[in-house]
Amino acid sequence: MPISNNSQNPGSSLIPVYRPDLSGNEKAYVIDCLDTEWISSIGIYTEKFESYFSNYVGCGHAISVSNGTVALHLALHCLDIGPGDEVIVPTFTYIASVNTIRQTGATPVFVECNLDDWLIDIADVERKITSRTKAIVAVHLYGAVCDMLALRRIADAHRLSIVEDCAEALGSTLDDQHVGTFGDVGTFSFFGNKTVTTGEGGMVIANDKALADRLRKVKGQGQSLDRRYWHDELGFNYRMTNICAAIGLAQMERIDAILFRKRQIGALYRQLLQDCPVHFQHIQDNVVSSDWLVSLLLPSKSDRDTLMKSMRNRNIDSRPVFYCAHQMPMYDCGLAYPVSEHIAKSGISLPSYPALSDDDVAKVVDVLKSCAGFQ
């Protein structure tokens, strides 16, 4: 894998937040799809990608879908979540975790996050459980991992399902077990800026065979798995194409190298910024993070948006972290979530793609320090 500078980006010295690494068999496999005319959702790459993926994460079943959002919707739908149900979800998350709950007809019930790791606050989960609660959506933001053992205990005690939104956490483990395998269902995204990309794409994993069969059936229009054009339940067309799966397989073949470099980059940022008044997302000792996007909180006195603009003027791109879902007009529940609001206001993500050189990382840090007045 070429780990290089920005030379593939002629005419621009901008360091973006993300660039996919497509330097392996991606092109060859896509050309194979075109040459063999298997360009739709049937084909060998779909099967190969799914089995590579399930082996990699250590889960019995992996079902490819067309993006990470429909992966969540399919999971919630197949756990029989619908109108009248409540689903607990952190307010600090990407909006897809929340929209897909609403799409089933259920009500998202927001919980706080922890100040140190920015993830679902277990004590608040317990406070928000009612007789209508049906499931918990745990989101492993930026590659950090939620306290799955505590969530499992709570879910078992109250007979709740757990969906793990692992869109940002492919490669993340807790006690050497891959995320997505603690809950009933795990979902992944392969959008262009995710650790493994297929352009647009997603995956749903489950260990339970009956649930996996249902997921596979419902993603294909509810068609019986052994009787063609027999549709005995509501379904959707959430299928991934063989072309996307071809890219995904080539990406999975190099996932260890991609993760290795991303973790080196994460460690380098932490080292170079250790004396600065910033707070990186905390990673628990028994967790290995995917280091999807290296993210940190700026000191509360700093003006984040002005800082990002001045970094951009010096050719360094960065991203604000997500706004909270309860801050959106359609999800305003009248409650305050001070920790989540604080993180949403002061967090930024730095360039985190595997082709960044050590010099690139040092340049990002220099520009950040100078624009933030850290030196």
Ligand SMILES: *Cc1c(COP(=O)(O)O)cnc(C)c1O
């Ligand atoms: C990217 C992402 C999704 C949605 O994935 P898409 O493939 O873009 O639909 C869902 N949840 C989280 C936390 C994400 O980061």
